Amino acid sequence: MNPVADTAQNVILPSSVFDAGTTLEKLLQTALQVEFSAIPPYLTAMYSITDKTSRAYQLIRSVAMEEMLHLNLACNLLNAIGGKPELVISGKFPPRYPAHLSDEASGGGVYLQLMPASRQLIREVFMRIEQPAQPDAPAQPAQFSTIGQLYKAIKDRLADYQGGYDTSRQTTSWNFGNNGGTVIEVRDKKSAMQAINEIVEQGEGADMARELNPDEYQIRQPWGQYEYYGPRADGTYGPVLGTPLEMSHYFKFKAIADGTTPLPETYPMAPNPSVDKFENQLAVELGNLFNASYSIMVDELQKALHGDTEVFFTHAVPLMRTAMPVLATQLMQTPVAAKGYTSVDPAAGPPFRYVAGVTVQEITRAVDRLAEAVTEGRHPSAPSTLVAALYKVLRSLS
Numbered sequence: 001m002n003p004v005a006d007t008a009q010n011v012i013l014p015s016s017v018f019d020a021g022t023t024l025e026k027l028l029q030t031a032l033q034v035e036f037s038a039i040p041p042y043l044t045a046m047y048s049i050t051d052k053t054s055r056a057y058q059l060i061r062s063v064a065m066e067e068m069l070h071l072n073l074a075c076n077l078l079n080a081i082g083g084k085p086e087l088v089i090s091g092k093f094p095p096r097y098p099a100h101l102s103d104e105a106s107g108g109g110v111y112l113q114l115m116p117a118s119r120q121l122i123r124e125v126f127m128r129i130e131q132p133a134q135p136d137a138p139a140q141p142a143q144f145s146t147i148g149q150l151y152k153a154i155k156d157r158l159a160d161y162q163g164g165y166d167t168s169r170q171t172t173s174w175n176f177g178n179n180g181g182t183v184i185e186v187r188d189k190k191s192a193m194q195a196i197n198e199i200v201e202q203g204e205g206a207d208m209a210r211e212l213n214p215d216e217y218q219i220r221q222p223w224g225q226y227e228y229y230g231p232r233a234d235g236t237y238g239p240v241l242g243t244p245l246e247m248s249h250y251f252k253f254k255a256i257a258d259g260t261t262p263l264p265e266t267y268p269m270a271p272n273p274s275v276d277k278f279e280n281q282l283a284v285e286l287g288n289l290f291n292a293s294y295s296i297m298v299d300e301l302q303k304a305l306h307g308d309t310e311v312f313f314t315h316a317v318p319l320m321r322t323a324m325p326v327l328a329t330q331l332m333q334t335p336v337a338a339k340g341y342t343s344v345d346p347a348a349g350p351p352f353r354y355v356a357g358v359t360v361q362e363i364t365r366a367v368d369r370l371a372e373a374v375t376e377g378r379h380p381s382a383p384s385t386l387v388a389a390l391y392k393v394l395r396s397l398s
Contacts, residue, residue, distance in 0.1 A: 028074055030104045034105075038067055038112070042126070044114040048116035048269055049265075054262075057264070063249045063252055063253070069182075073195045076184065079166065079186075080166055081161065082166060085302070086302070088299070094298060097351075098114070110128045110129050111125070113272055114271065114272050119258075122253045126257075127253045131147075132148060133152070141153035147200075158192055158196070165186055165191075169307035170185055172184075202249065268347050269331075269347050269348070269349035274351050275287040281379070283331065286348065289367065292358045292366070294324060295356070297319040297324065319396065322396035323363075326393055328350040329389070332349055333385075334347060334348050
């Protein structure tokens with residue numbers, strides 16, 4: 001059974017369901033959960049690429065970074081109207097993969113899986129996540145078929161919003177790198193609309209070559225495959241001509257799926273890894289370490305989105321940039337079975353399983369114990385780079 005093809009559809013049609021009672025606050029909470037849910041599958045595919053200098057790796061990394069920006073913008077919007085962004089909802093969020101994109105999407109939306117990068121995965125799953133809405137697709141606060149329809153509904157609710165805008169808990173100091181886009185402080189209706197435009201246009205663009213069903217999607221905006229939008233000389237908001245342009249998420253993924261950007265070799269990671277499925281004790285310990293690091297990152301990120309920006313730089317960033325990628329790469333070089341026989345035996349991978357109440361001290365002690373066990377030869381299947389990698393994780397937590 002093909003885990004991608006059996007759960008993906010090639011054609012996305014606009015939903016006709018409209019829920020007039022959905023509040024702006026609920027829509028923004030849905031939006032931030034949608035943005036967050038896509039990040040672990042993107043990161044897993046990125047981690048699986050062996051050549052970290054490749055163009056494909058850099059494209060997927062840029063999308064993951066920009067999804068963090070979108071999460072930040074959605075939370076700024078929610079904080080601005082007096083809401084409270086929630087990344088941890090007991091028993092419901094963060095998702096346990098595999099999982100659908102959102103309970104609010106039509107049919108649950110795209111089926112998200114943690115899998116190594118492949119052209120098929122990128123075409124049938126990642127491109128579907130970023131699929132542009134048709135130009136005449138209706139706003140959909142419930143049962144949306146594309147993320148663009150959800151944000152259209154948010155725009156409609158925002159147009160009717162008469163309340164104030166609170167900037168006290170918004171985060172604007174995050175650094176998302178050269179390709180991360182712009183963090184917008186939402187202080188009025190105009191800046192709120194700009195934040196929404198940043199999310200939609202950076203992610204979707206417009207489909208310039210709708211190969212699956214050309215009659216379904218008509219090209220209206222020849223600039224839509226690019227993501228550089230902003231205030232123009234005539235006072236309108238849109239594509240800024242004559243400036244360096246970069247592809248939207250949809251077209252970044254399309255370049256890999258079509259083979260325009262070659263996809264290097266990947267680690268032989270078993271799909272949808274889970275510590276419960278690992279026979280190899282080393283894989284179990286590394287999987288638990290990854291889950292602990294991910295869990296603290298989620299907790300610290302939620303604090304940051306509630307206005308405590310200091311923890312973002314002291315804990316969340318080191319975990320995202322160092323601990324998680326280092327542990328994921330080591331997992332993908334560790335056999336699932338207790339004893340590996342060939343170089344293509346299925347390897348473990350990052351489970352992205354949230355565990356409440358984990359502390360940095362617990363991770364530090366677990367890393368020390370594992371490094372000692374590997375040094376003493378108690379894990380013969382350990383990658384040769386594991387001890388150095390574990391100390392790198394420790395340094396990121398100090």
